[in-house]
Amino acid sequence: GxxxxxxxxxxxxxxxxxxxxxxxxxxxxxxxxxxxxxxxxxxxxxxxxxxxxxxxxxxxxxxxxxxxxxxxxxxxxxxxxxxxxxxxxxxxxxxxxxxxxxxxxxxxxxxxxxxxxTHDVDEALQLADRALVMRDGVIAYDTAVDLDRPRSAGDPALAALRTRLLAELGVAESEFAGHAA
Missing domain, CATH: 3.40.50.300 (P-loop containing nucleotide triphosphate hydrolases)
Incomplete structure (x- = not known):
């Protein structure tokens, strides 16, 4: 490209x-x-x-x-x-x-x-309109962050995006349960 x-x-x-x-x-x-x-x-x-x-x-x-x-x-x-x-x-x-x-x-x-x-998923989701996960030098995952601003950590849509992004990074939900911002 x-x-x-x-x-x-x-x-x-x-x-x-x-x-x-x-x-x-x-x-x-x-x-x-x-x-x-x-x-x-x-x-x-x-x-x-x-x-x-x-x-x-x-x-x-x-x-x-x-x-x-x-x-x-x-x-x-x-x-x-x-x-x-x-x-x-x-x-x-x-x-x-x-x-x-x-x-x-x-x-x-x-x-x-x-x-x-950033390596901070919460930071990415608070600031971004689009989040990319890089793996081995290429884009492995790409998602829009189409949420209203300002964003609230308690927003279920934001929590779902966070779960999906962490899964793409190889972190199981049980590993980060209770660590939400």
Missing amino acids: TVLVPRRRAVAFQAPRLMPWKRVWRNVLLGLPGKPGRAVAEKALAEVGLGDRSGAWPKTLSGGEAQRASLARALVRDPDLLLLDEPFGALDALTRIKAQRLVAELWQRRGCTVLLV
């Missing part, structure tokens, strides 16, 4: 990868072509709820703040395709939920395509 990838794309990784010798706003502009001013970085930081932390050093940020700074670095590129490589993996449970909500809001506001790589 053929894959068409937009020219304007950006990536946010699991680790924020902030340069400790650059203030947060300078980290947001890192690698951006031209000489954009601080205002460009501050606009992206405000969008992720870090407008008041632009002048901070990365070491003073919490894990969630550092991840949001990384997300701002991706958003400042105004991508048509935003690639998220397990961006919430290192966050605690509450910060993770807030970060997931933020990404969902940004997606709706910006309208760009988001490709999220």
Whole structure:
């Protein structure tokens, strides 16, 4: 097949990868072509709820703040395709939920395509319109996640999708009973 990838794309990784010798706003502009001013970085930081932390050093940020700074670095590129490589993996449970909500809001506001790589079935089902299971480098399972937003973990349709996805991943229902989010 053929894959068409937009020219304007950006990536946010699991680790924020902030340069400790650059203030947060300078980290947001890192690698951006031209000489954009601080205002460009501050606009992206405000969008992720870090407008008041632009002048901070990365070491003073919490894990969630550092991840949001990384997300701002991706958003400042105004991508048509935003690639998220397990961006919430290192966050605690509450910060993770807030970060997931933020990404969902940004997606709706910006309208760009988001490709999220995650090993967390619940996270995939909360955020995705489509879930794919990869096995041996190929798509082994593909399903639409056609549920209203915001999604509730108690929704029977979501629970059925979760059961099916876990089965595709080789996890028997008895192995995850009682572990629902």
